[in-house]
Amino acid sequence: MKSDDMSSGIDRRALVSGLALLPALSGTLLSASAQAQTTSDVLASWNDGLAKQVIIDFVRATTEQGRPTYVPPEDRIATFDQDGTLWVEHPIYSQVVYCLDRVPAVVEQDPRLKDVEPFKTVLSGNREAIAKLSLHDLEKILFATLTGMSVEDFESEAKKWLTSAKHARWSRPYTELIYQPMVEVMQYLRSNGFKTYIVTGGGQDFVRVYSQQVYGIPPEQVVGTAGATKYGYQKDGKPFLTKEPKLLLNDNDAGKPEGIHLMIGRRPRVAFGNSTGDREMLEYTGAGNGARLMMLVLHDDAKREYAYGPAQGLPDTKVGAFTQELFDEAKKAGWIVVSMKNDWKRIFKFDQNT
Amino acid sequence: MKSDDMSSGIDRRALVSGLALLPALSGTLLSASAQAQTTSDVLASWNDGLAKQVIIDFVRATTEQGRPTYVPPEDRIATFDQDGTLWVEHPIYSQVVYCLDRVPAVVEQDPRLKDVEPFKTVLSGNREAIAKLSLHDLEKILFATLTGMSVEDFESEAKKWLTSAKHARWSRPYTELIYQPMVEVMQYLRSNGFKTYIVTGGGQDFVRVYSQQVYGIPPEQVVGTAGATKYGYQKDGKPFLTKEPKLLLNDNDAGKPEGIHLMIGRRPRVAFGNSTGDREMLEYTGAGNGARLMMLVLHDDAKREYAYGPAQGLPDTKVGAFTQELFDEAKKAGWIVVSMKNDWKRIFKFDQNT
Numbered sequence: 209m210k211s212d213d214m215s216s217g218i219d220r221r222a223l224v225s226g227l228a229l230l231p232a233l234s235g236t237l238l239s240a241s242a243q244a245q246t247t248s249d250v251l252a253s254w255n256d257g258l259a260k261q262v263i264i265d266f267v268r269a270t271t272e273q274g275r276p277t278y279v280p281p282e283d284r285i286a287t288f289d290q291d292g293t294l295w296v297e298h299p300i301y302s303q304v305v306y307c308l309d310r311v312p313a314v315v316e317q318d319p320r321l322k323d324v325e326p327f328k329t330v331l332s333g334n335r336e337a338i339a340k341l342s343l344h345d346l347e348k349i350l351f352a353t354l355t356g357m358s359v360e361d362f363e364s365e366a367k368k369w370l371t372s373a374k375h376a377r378w379s380r381p382y383t384e385l386i387y388q389p390m391v392e393v394m395q396y397l398r399s400n401g402f403k404t405y406i407v408t409g410g411g412q413d414f415v416r417v418y419s420q421q422v423y424g425i426p427p428e429q430v431v432g433t434a435g436a437t438k439y440g441y442q443k444d445g446k447p448f449l450t451k452e453p454k455l456l457l458n459d460n461d462a463g464k465p466e467g468i469h470l471m472i473g474r475r476p477r478v479a480f481g482n483s484t485g486d487r488e489m490l491e492y493t494g495a496g497n498g499a500r501l502m503m504l505v506l507h508d509d510a511k512r513e514y515a516y517g518p519a520q521g522l523p524d525t526k527v528g529a530f531t532q533e534l535f536d537e538a539k540k541a542g543w544i545v546v547s548m549k550n551d552w553k554r555i556f557k558f559d560q561n562t
Numbered sequence: 563m564k565s566d567d568m569s570s571g572i573d574r575r576a577l578v579s580g581l582a583l584l585p586a587l588s589g590t591l592l593s594a595s596a597q598a599q600t601t602s603d604v605l606a607s608w609n610d611g612l613a614k615q616v617i618i619d620f621v622r623a624t625t626e627q628g629r630p631t632y633v634p635p636e637d638r639i640a641t642f643d644q645d646g647t648l649w650v651e652h653p654i655y656s657q658v659v660y661c662l663d664r665v666p667a668v669v670e671q672d673p674r675l676k677d678v679e680p681f682k683t684v685l686s687g688n689r690e691a692i693a694k695l696s697l698h699d700l701e702k703i704l705f706a707t708l709t710g711m712s713v714e715d716f717e718s719e720a721k722k723w724l725t726s727a728k729h730a731r732w733s734r735p736y737t738e739l740i741y742q743p744m745v746e747v748m749q750y751l752r753s754n755g756f757k758t759y760i761v762t763g764g765g766q767d768f769v770r771v772y773s774q775q776v777y778g779i780p781p782e783q784v785v786g787t788a789g790a791t792k793y794g795y796q797k798d799g800k801p802f803l804t805k806e807p808k809l810l811l812n813d814n815d816a817g818k819p820e821g822i823h824l825m826i827g828r829r830p831r832v833a834f835g836n837s838t839g840d841r842e843m844l845e846y847t848g849a850g851n852g853a854r855l856m857m858l859v860l861h862d863d864a865k866r867e868y869a870y871g872p873a874q875g876l877p878d879t880k881v882g883a884f885t886q887e888l889f890d891e892a893k894k895a896g897w898i899v900v901s902m903k904n905d906w907k908r909i910f911k912f913d914q915n916t
Contacts, residue, residue: 282780359823403782416827426636427827428757437823439816439842447845449823456810456824462793469713469791469803470810471825473770473781488793491801 250396252553253389259503259544259551263393266501270477271400277499279477281401286478287431287468287489288394290408290415292528293482293505294423296375296385298514300527303410304346305382306369308338310353327352354411355435355453362451366417380558383422388559389552390480390505394423397478405476407468408432409460409485413451431471433459460485465492477501483528490543502543506530509549512559604750606907607743613857613898613905617747620855624831625754631853633831635755640832641785641822641843642748644762644769646882647836647859648777650729650739652868654881657764658700659736660723662692664707675706708765709789709807716805720771734912737776742913743906744834744859748777751832759830761822762786763814763839767805785825787813814839819846831855837882844897856897860884863903866913 254260269277270284291297311330314321321327326345329337341349354362375385394404406425408415412432419425436454441447459467465488468476479486479493482505490502507516507530516525519535538545548555608614623631624638645651665684668675675681680699683691695703708716729739748758760779762769766786773779788811791803813821819842822830833840833847836859844856861870861884872878873889892899902909 282774285782412824412827420636428639428825430827434824437820439819439846447819447842447849449819449846465793465801465803466791470766470788471782473766473784488801492793492803495801 251389251392253392255551255553257551259546262544263396263501263503266478266499267396267400270499279498283474283477284397284400284402285405285472285474285476286394286397286402287405287407287472287476287480287493288390289464289481289483289486289489290406290410290432292507293480293486294386294390294406295382296513297528298507298516298525301410302375302382303414304350305373306366306414307349307353309369309373310365311349314352321352350411351453354414355451357451359413359437359449359451362413363417366414370418378556383418384558385556386422387505387552388554388557391423391557393480394425398424402478403429405429405431405468405472407459407464407479407489409458409463411435412457412459431459431467433457433463434467462488464489468492479503480505482507482530484531484534485528487534487537490538491541494541494543502538502541503546504530504534504538504543505546505548506535508547509552509555512555513548605743605746607746609905609907611905613900616898617750617855617857620832620853621750621754624853633852637828637831638751638754638756639759639826639828639830640748640751640756641759641761641826641830641834641847642744643818643835643837643840643843644760644764644786646861647834647840648740648744648760649736650867651882652861652870652879655764656729656736657768658704659727660720660768661703661707663723663727664719665703668706681706704765705807708768709805711805713767713791713803713805716767717771720768724772732910737772738912739910740776741859741906742908742911745777745911747834748779752778756832757783759783759785759822759826761813761818761833761843763812763817765789766811766813785813785821787811787817788821816842818843822846833857834859836861836884838885838888839882841888841891844892845895848895848897856892856895857900858884858888858892858897859900859902860889862901863906863909866909867902 250264251260269275270279272278288294291301295302308330311327315327315331322331326341326348329341330349370381370383373382374380375382378385398404404425406415406419406423406429408430410432412430412434415432416427416430419427419430433455434457436452436456437449438452439447439449457463457467457470461484464486468489475496476493477496477499478501479490480503481487481490486504490504494500494502506519507514507528508520508522509515516523516528517530517532518524519530519532522530535545546552604618605614623629624633626632642648645655649656662684665681669681669685676685680695680702683695684703724735724737727736728734729736732739752758758779760769760773760777760783762784764786766784766788769786770781770784773781773784787809790806790808790810792806793801793803795801811817811821811824815838818840822843829850830847831850831853832855833844834857835844840858844858848854848856860873861868861882862874862876863869870877870879870882871884871886873884873886876884889899
């Protein structure tokens with residue numbers, strides 16, 4: 209393993225302790241395969257280093273017949289947080305931008321909202337004021353823009369937005385701002401018989417609109433924050449489902465393992481996240497027997513993407529915080545902390561620096 | 563097609579109108595393939611007849627490239643009710659038997675319940691009194707026996723029961739009382755790229771315990787009545803999920819399409835049911851564009867299994883009622899009504915009459 213590829217910015221002990229997650233692998237085996245595989249074409253957007261190596265070793269350990277760590281195909285479940293783990297979440301979650309963009313249409317349908325907060329502030333276009341909206345205000349906007357329509361109408365609106373809206377920094381659709389190294393991890397796992405799931409705090413229905421096309425993950429493998437729907441009939445007798453303002457699953461924090469149990473019904477073998485909202489998912493994954501792989505993406509690359517923590521002295525944030533407490537837990541539990549700056553050769557598919 | 567194989571007990575118009583569900587199939591095509599395939603080895607436990615033929619024609623129409631009715635693999639979703647559609651539900655749902663059998667253990671843990679109804683009645687063993695328990699009483703028993711423990715403890719208890727409990731009529735485990743013709747339909751669909759799901763009013767966690775082994779359906783493809791779980795930590799810090807007495811999804815009636823949207827996120831191409839609780843699932847399935855297959859199993863075979871409706875003059879029942887209203891809707895909508903008596907060569911795998 210080339211140690212000069214390793215991060216100097218983040219605590220190397222956290223990375224090294226990650227080896228603890230493969231207790232059944234003998235030291236000999238690990239170093240032998242490390243030498244053999246760091247030059248592999250697999251995970252081409254990853255720099256050689258511990259993070260890449262642990263992923264490759266984990267896949268070998270769980271898929272090669274006869275290994276004590278072998279996992280039968282039906283148990284190969286891998287879960288991935290989305291915002292900040294699979295795609296850009298800064299300066300603000302894409303779905304929140306969608307909801308803010310939808311406010312004018314909602315007000316047009318119900319003009320009384322024009323002078324009612326928080327809709328009034330959103331309509332003003334005053335970015336500073338919008339950024340200061342409370343969580344409660346934000347919830348009002350989410351309910352107003354994500355519920356009260358048929359599931360088909362929602363899908364068609366979201367699709368339209370996704371093809372037209374662009375991230376201000378890159379002037380590209382949000383769906384292009386996915387992390388190429390993570391796409392490769394998902395492909396690599398799938399090609400080794402793992403079923404990949406998104407487990408997101410974002411809206412389940414929202415992510416399902418593009419998950420197949422963008423990540424190769426079908427809608428039924430997206431677990432997210434989910435509301436109730438209500439079955440009813442149109443005037444012509446045709447049945448349809450209406451999105452109701454009733455929360456069934458808040459798929460953040462403890463809601464992630466709860467959502468995994470509800471929607472998947474088995475404990476993952478692999479879990480990737482990037483923030484405190486993923487802590488319980490990684491804990492739950494790690495609490496199972498046998499080989500498990502838990503990883504956290506640390507945004508420490510302001511040049512190519514963003515830098516935020518507040519772990520390791522990185523700037524604090526309200527969007528996708530990675531606290532020092534989480535960093536310490538990762539270190540203790542043997543979860544691998546991935547440095548975007550050091551572990552990823554490129555961030556996006558459109559990056560030229562490969 | 564041999565018309566003498568058809569049911570005389572049920573209205574043949576209902577069967578014939580089932581052809582309407584394949585609007586894009588030309589009459590020529592249908593009769594040509596009907597002649598070619600009724601002798602096929604596929605669906606070996608089905609008698610030759612309309613029901614079997616419609617299944618085969620549907621699969622050909624949706625999987626052969628170039629057909630206007632072709633369905634891409636990712637859209638091949640097939641949903642099956644369980645109780646009365648895949649396995650025996652009379653005289654009482656297996657899971658209710660499980661819950662009643664669990665009452666002594668629950669009372670042992672909380673002796674105060676011994677003199678409290680409905681537990682007192684269940685402990686008395688008085689079958690007549692137990693049969694008269696109200697729905698509200700039954701709910702109390704379900705909550706007491708299905709919640710308040712970790713998901714692992716529940717799974718292990720349910721597994722134990724499934725290997726030991728036997729159905730009084732056949733003296734066999736409940737998991738052997740599955741309908742062989744339906745097992746063949748699911749295998750046939752899967753071998754043609756369909757993803758098979760159970761969509762049951764029964765408990766999601768209960769059915770997931772045996773779905774893989776019994777039906778070849780993995781836990782993540784079981785949608786059922788589901789309660790919340792709560793994430794917590796044992797004294798040693800190990801995380802676990804507790805089953806909470808809070809209903810998230812009542813997967814009956816309108817709850818079935820709602821549950822399908824929540825758990826799968828797309829409209830099925832195929833839906834099988836047997837009772838009024840499946841009506842909305844079939845309606846929702848049928849309301850999509852393109853080729854769809856909707857079927858209802860009618861229990862009209864008291865000799866080999868049970869006979870109940872009350873449709874078509876069959877005896878009325880509180881367990882899995884198939885009303886005349888549903889029968890009429892099936893006729894009108896072009897859903898196929900499967901006669902167990904006439905369409906199924908054998909009911910169970912252990913039947914000798916093949």
